[in-house]
Amino acid sequence: MKDPDKIIWEHARSPKSGTPLGGAAASQHRTLPKLLVLLILFVSVTYVVYTLKLLTTSRDCHEPPFSTHTHILSGIGLTAIPTINATASTLRLLNRTSAVTRRESRETATDQTQxxxxxxxxxxxxxxxxxxxxxxxxxxxxxxxxxxxxxxxxxxxxxxxxxxxxxxxxxxxxxxxxxxxxxxxxxxxxxxxxxxxxxxxxxxxxxxxxxxxxxxxxxxxxxxxxxxxxxxxxxxxxxxxxxxxxxxxxxxxxxxxxxxxxxxxxxxxxxxxxxxxxxxxxxxxxxxxxxxxxxxxxxxxxxxxxxxxxxYDVYGNLFGLLAAHPVTPLVSLHHLDVVEPIFPNVSRVEALQRLTVPMKLDSAGLMQQSICYDKSKSWTISVSWGFAVQIFRGVFSPREMEMPSRTFLNWYRRADYTAYAFNTRPVSRHPCQKPFVFYLSKARLNSTTQQTLTEYERHRIPHPECRWKMANPAFLDRVEVYKKPDPHLWDRAPRRNCCRVVKSSKKKKGTMVIHVGVCGEGEVSEA
Missing domain, CATH: 3.90.550.50 (Spore Coat Polysaccharide Biosynthesis Protein SpsA; Chain A)
Known part of the structure; x- marks a missing residue:
């Protein structure tokens, strides 16, 4: 028994089929080639006619619209506007664009947020x-x-x-x-x-x-x-x-x-x-x-x-946070009634008044940390500009120094150091690794050299005895830091400033001199 679908298929493709559908299809196949030939002939004739017309109406290159000469309009007594040479037009356009760019640049400079x-x-x-x-x-x-x-x-x-x-x-x-x-x-x-x-x-x-x-x-x-x-x-x-x-x-x-x-x-x-x-x-x-x-x-x-x-959701002493401020501009301080004064032996308001002096000299650099080493004495030095300088015996890596030391307590008093939203390091208990802290005492600008001079005096508190056979920072009374104001510090990619220990004269006995500024080519904080 044959498959019914196969019978229908064979019947449809048989030339003997006399159905009207088969005749219509054959007629359609004979008409299609004629239509294609007529279409091709029409397109070809149109193309030839268009080309001939273009050739017969073409003008000399010196005639308008390429000419820079003035012509009299035919039929009326008006003078035509001189046409502009393409190169001159381009130059004028560039000049206008340049002028607009300069104007926008000036407007951008004066339109900055104030x-x-x-x-x-x-x-x-x-x-x-x-x-x-x-x-x-x-x-x-x-x-x-x-x-x-x-x-x-x-x-x-x-x-x-x-x-x-x-x-x-x-x-x-x-x-x-x-x-x-x-x-x-x-x-x-x-x-x-x-x-x-x-x-x-x-x-x-x-x-x-x-x-x-x-x-x-x-x-x-x-x-x-x-x-x-x-x-x-x-x-x-x-x-x-x-x-x-x-x-x-x-x-x-x-x-x-x-x-x-x-x-x-x-x-x-x-x-x-x-x-x-x-x-x-x-x-x-x-x-x-x-x-x-x-x-x-x-x-x-x-x-x-x-x-x-x-x-500043903390209690106690902010020193560890301020001495290792992140590499970003200091914008605000809060909870000043809760924490201790940021400078010792003064009231909270008096301490903040002292901070406003370096703030006026170089606000961009305020509290910014720099880390360097006195290799001859094996000391690590951390400068928080406008606030404090710390000197440590031994070598601490920058990775350690940029972490705030836990001189403060958590807002939740029962919480430990894991309850901070950033990395911290413990306050050193080793008698030889306790830092010598020098707090800001004076700040001024030298108008001749255009450098700021900030002076830091040692915070005189008892230090435990250290048996390490190395130079003792206790013989220092003062640290002087020289730095040029840098109002465009934050217009560049964020980077800590570098500090360098300067060899001081014998007249400045008991004084360390440090220079702080933009890091030079290839300069790295390494011992």
């Missing part, structure tokens, strides 16, 4: 205002900056008369729910400071910078950081806590407000339109920082991390 483009929003408490306003006075310049201090209640003194920003009272937040039993509902009003500052309608604003009343900003370095970013885009810039546990409890994607953070103007506008609705959705959050980050998450804007904003 302090006048920044508005500070400072969160403050009426109960602590009399004490903490002194921190603001250290860095805020009323004739150069714009800002607002936002308080919870009225205060008897303070404001522009004392060189401070104007004081305002935050808006009523009673309509917002707050359910966190460990926190305080003032977090809601603080989280709204950026939006309330925006609502004041200040002109020509590019950035809103948030901080606390115990935050000290290095404003020149703040501007250096902000210039890296396009203020017309959505940017949320800040840094994390030093406490790993804090970052876990809150967020590794959150800027800590005490250390300060910056929000670009367009982002602030977007935030203002939705923030009140956003806050209502997070009644259980603890503080203002996490509420702000929650709204940033809803806007889809991540944290841009800049390590120079310092929350």
């Amino acid at each position: 302090l006048r483009h920044v508005v500070f929003g400072i969160a403050a408490s009426s109960k602590l205002w009399e004490k903490r306003k002194n921190y603001i006075k250290l860095w805020y310049k009323a004739n150069e900056m714009r800002g607002v201090v936002w308080l919870d209640n009225k205060v008897s003194s303070g404001g522009m008369g004392e060189g401070l920003p104007p004081v305002r009272i935050s808006g009523d937040t009673s309509k917002f729910s707050y359910t966190n039993k460990q926190g305080h509902r003032s977090a809601i009003r603080i989280s709204r400071i950026v939006s309330e500052t925006l609502a004041l309608g200040m002109e020509n604003v590019r950035w809103f910078v948030m901080g606390d009343d115990d935050t000290v900003f290095v404003t020149e370095n703040l501007i250096r950081v902000l210039r890296k970013y396009d203020h017309n885009q959505f940017y949320y810039i800040g840094s994390l806590s030093e406490s790993h546990l804090q970052n876990i409890y809150f967020s590794y994607g959150m800027a800590y407000g005490g250390g300060g953070f910056a929000i670009s103007y367009p982002l602030a506008k977007a935030l203002q339109t939705m923030q009140d609705r956003c806050i209502q959705r997070y009644p259980g959050l603890y503080g203002s920082d996490d509420r702000m980050q929650a709204c940033m998450a809803e806007l889809g804007v991540p944290l841009t991390k800049e390590a120079g904003f310092h929350q």
